[in-house]
Amino acid sequence: MALFRRSSLLPLWLLLTASCAAVAMPPTKVSERLVMPPTPGYVALTESVNPSGSRVMQMVPTHQSAQNWTDMLSIHQVLDPSGQVPAPRQFLTPIEAGWLRACPGSTSTWLREGEEDGHRFALLMLTCPNNPATGKPEHAWLKGLQGAHSHYVVQKAFRYVPQREQTLEWMAWLRGTGLCRPRADGQCQTSVSAAPAR
Template identity: 50%
Template sequence: MLVVPAALAQRTGTEQLLRPQVPGYVKAFENTEADGARLWEYVPTGQTVQQWTEMLTVTASRPGLQATPHEFLGFIERGWKGACPGGESRWIREGEENGYPFALLMLTCPNNPASGKPEYTWFKGIQGADRFYVVQKAYRFAPEREQVVSWVQYLSKVQLCDTQSAAHPCPQMSPAKP
């Protein structure tokens, strides 16, 4: 079970993507593209973005990208199945949280051609006012049931809020810096 000592916030304008902090994970990479898209990658201590068995990735699309969660994650799903022979997908949940549409998708690859290893990944996509946000958890091995349950619970705690909108209120807290 994940212990959640503090929350982290990835900020883009007045929107904040809030997610529980993950003990034992370190930020291994951060990038902002010229078009404004942002990426953060976290791995367990001692691993790197080149050599990892588990990874947590957070992305915020370029400003102005408008897509529903099913459209955006569906694009990822099609690419995954095209790149991974025998790849499978399962839509876990779709709906609305804090006034924002979201979807949760699981993708599996029995043998990722890029790594030569299996890959199991869960994606939570949230449609913001001006960006699309994705938090994904990936394993390069078949995770145990308790790992799957913990990470699906983690993803259920990820939420988007807006500091300037009553329709998408942020909780009363002071998020820790990533």
């Protein structure tokens, strides 16, 4: 289940906040940047911002498409100008609940929670033996990150059961995904690091 597609098993509120609109991202009080390791061979399918400030980007390997994909990366940023950004588990829990309701026999596992470079995070694994919308198995790993004025969800989804090598590779990639506050020169300094996904 790609996090933001209508064939997804995820809650409607995520689908609604992912609706497209050609507007600029509202400014935030504290500048922060989502840092991710390189993803060679992946291309952007969509990148959009809606009027509420939610930003969505989806990427697939070059030989795949929105209609016919087996691997997908989704990045979702929700702006909260109030500064009352929920903890990662709090905003991942509705996603977990929607997945478990929509897919018979599905499972969820909270893999890790903690803090990286002063930002709280949580890592959630979801499995679905047979997505009713596609007739295929679906696995997803989601990393939630709590920023100063936004929360972020980075998801890697598979429409098959990933092999051990893929699991290790993408878990390392997710470990290397984090937030930083750019210095005056615009460069980020962060402790999270990982090899590029292949």
